Amino acid sequence: MIRTLDGKEEGFPSPLIQIRRQQSHLENWLENHKFPRIPCQSFVVISSPSTIIKAPKSLKSQILHSANIPYKLGVLEKKFKEQLLTKPTLKKLSKTLMEKHTEEDVDLFAKYNISKNDILTGVQCPGCGQFPAKRTQGFWRCSFCKHKAKDAHLRTLEEYKYLFGNKISNQQLRSFLHISSRTSATKFFSTLNYVHEGRTKDRVYFIP
Incomplete structure (x- = not known):
């Protein structure tokens, strides 16, 4: 070919x-x-x-x-x-x-010779593709095209799962989605209804 x-x-x-x-x-x-x-x-x-x-x-x-x-x-x-x-x-x-059937378990960082610091974080605007959209009043709003979306974070969390695995903590969620406070992240998890393990401080959630 x-x-x-x-x-x-x-x-x-x-x-x-x-x-x-x-x-x-x-x-x-x-x-x-x-x-x-x-x-x-x-x-x-x-x-x-x-x-x-x-x-x-x-x-x-x-x-x-x-x-x-x-x-x-x-x-x-x-x-x-x-x-x-x-x-x-x-x-x-x-x-x-x-x-x-078994899923192929690929280390994407090794395969493409990149580090975790190379990954763009934040929720990508589904309208124009820019990073990052900001969370305000229950919506993700893009400062570039002004598009707003309610569930844009679902794709971002799906991508997090393929990159880093299906476990995510409060701190990791805040860092990856650019959420400002621990309390806001905790409330955010309650809307996702993810299965979790561990007590409040060391709790991890499982992205389905």
């Missing part, structure tokens, strides 16, 4: 090799968990509509723009008409996939 940017060509690993490996892993997983053999089809889907796809005719059927997904699914429905899995087996397969 080749990307041309500013007159420079750069090569990337073939996505076709990746999907064949993933297809093989899925087929082996199904077999190892005693599910019936079913047809597995793999495709490379390009999300950007401006991407130009150049490939041999034999491979073009496996590479498509995202807008072509509904058409491709229609073709597959016509190709595979026989029902191979009963509803109970489908339900069991779905449940097993969910049970065996």
Whole structure:
């Protein structure tokens, strides 16, 4: 796969090799968990509509723009008409996939070679994207575009969770959301209704 940017060509690993490996892993997983053999089809889907796809005719059927997904699914429905899995087996397969799924635990600071001091703190304005919006009278107000939002903090706390983990203290909340006082932060936690542990001074809350 080749990307041309500013007159420079750069090569990337073939996505076709990746999907064949993933297809093989899925087929082996199904077999190892005693599910019936079913047809597995793999495709490379390009999300950007401006991407130009150049490939041999034999491979073009496996590479498509995202807008072509509904058409491709229609073709597959016509190709595979026989029902191979009963509803109970489908339900069991779905449940097993969910049970065996594990989230990838990535240290983002190590991966991107950044420190915690590089992170912009505060609630980002959902209107213009500027930092930080200020909490006044139950709303987050942006000093740049004057946009106001009631729940803009929810996304910020979600981002905190992915960066630092799902535990957050009163002091950490104040620092990350730019809340001025401990009392204000305590009242803020009461509106979030997070599960917590510990007594008042060393209490930590769990971001769901």
